[in-house]
Amino acid sequence: MNPLENTTPYVTLTFSLPEDFIPPSGGEGETYISVHTANSSTPIKVAQSREPVLRSGRWNFYFAHNYSDVSVKYLVTVSMTHNGVPLLIDLDYFVIVHRAPHRQTLHLSPIGRLYLQAQEPRAVQPEHAVTVVAHEHDDTAAQLTQIHISEKMAEAFYLEYDPDTVVPGKRYTLAATENEYHNSITVYPGSVVLKPFGRT
Numbered sequence: 001m002n003p004l005e006n007t008t009p010y011v012t013l014t015f016s017l018p019e020d021f022i023p024p025s026g027g028e029g030e031t032y033i034s035v036h037t038a039n040s041s042t043p044i045k046v047a048q049s050r051e052p053v054l055r056s057g058r059w060n061f062y063f064a065h066n067y068s069d070v071s072v073k074y075l076v077t078v079s080m081t082h083n084g085v086p087l088l089i090d091l092d093y094f095v096i097v098h099r100a101p102h103r104q105t106l107h108l109s110p111i112g113r114l115y116l117q118a119q120e121p122r123a124v125q126p127e128h129a130v131t132v133v134a135h136e137h138d139d140t141a142a143q144l145t146q147i148h149i150s151e152k153m154a155e156a157f158y159l160e161y162d163p164d165t166v167v168p169g170k171r172y173t174l175a176a177t178e179n180e181y182h183n184s185i186t187v188y189p190g191s192v193v194l195k196p197f198g199r200t
Contacts, residue, residue: 009100013061015078016107018158023054027083031055035063038075038094046074054080054087058105065100072097078108086196089114091189111195113158117188118176166195 015033023029031054035047047063065072076093079086089109095102107115159174166172172194176185 009065010062011065011074011095011097011100012103013076013095014058014103014105015055015061016058016105017056017110018113019057021056021110021113023056023080023087024082028052029054029082030080032079033061034077036075037072039073043075054082065097065102068099076106078106087111089192089194090196091192107156109158112163113160114174114189114192114194115156116159116174117156118185161194163195168195169193169197170195
């Protein structure tokens with residue numbers, strides 16, 4: 001990968017939280033963002049931001065894309081904490097940039113609301129339903145939550161759950177099934193820690 005010499009095109013990431021998400025007020029708040037290359041033999045730190053604020057709604061973050069001869073896969077991580085307690089589910093976001101300028105929206109997941117993306121196995125009818133289940137990683141019978149949703153809506157939506165019923169640090173698995181023919185539908189993330197450990 002050769003850095004560009006004359007110009008510095010930028011990648012614009014729009015971070016998006018649910019419209020009704022309101023961060024806590026008072027105390028110590030922090031929003032941390034990091035960007036690394038993900039398809040190089042050794043990850044390279046590209047950008048980092050640490051601000052003593054808590055975000056809501058949508059906001060933009062910019063970083064330079066310094067490569068012209070290859071596509072680059074970036075790993076983006078975002079965290080928000082209030083008095084040391086995580087407010088977001090710890091997820092890895094991947095952004096593939098073929099050329100800049102490049103814009104992309106990343107939907108963040110507050111604790112209690114997991115943003116899911118579903119990969120449909122084929123063309124579907126909107127009136128058909130999909131069942132999405134979150135269960136313990138090592139026990140499919142131990143369901144945390146289940147939702148029935150139209151296949152059209154199942155492309156991307158927030159799955160709500162009660163954080164008080166989740167074991168901190170425990171990994172949960174997400175599975176989706178198209179109800180009419182019982183086809184499995186791939187969802188992302190497929191497994192996730194729904195409630196990270198917080199500093200006490």
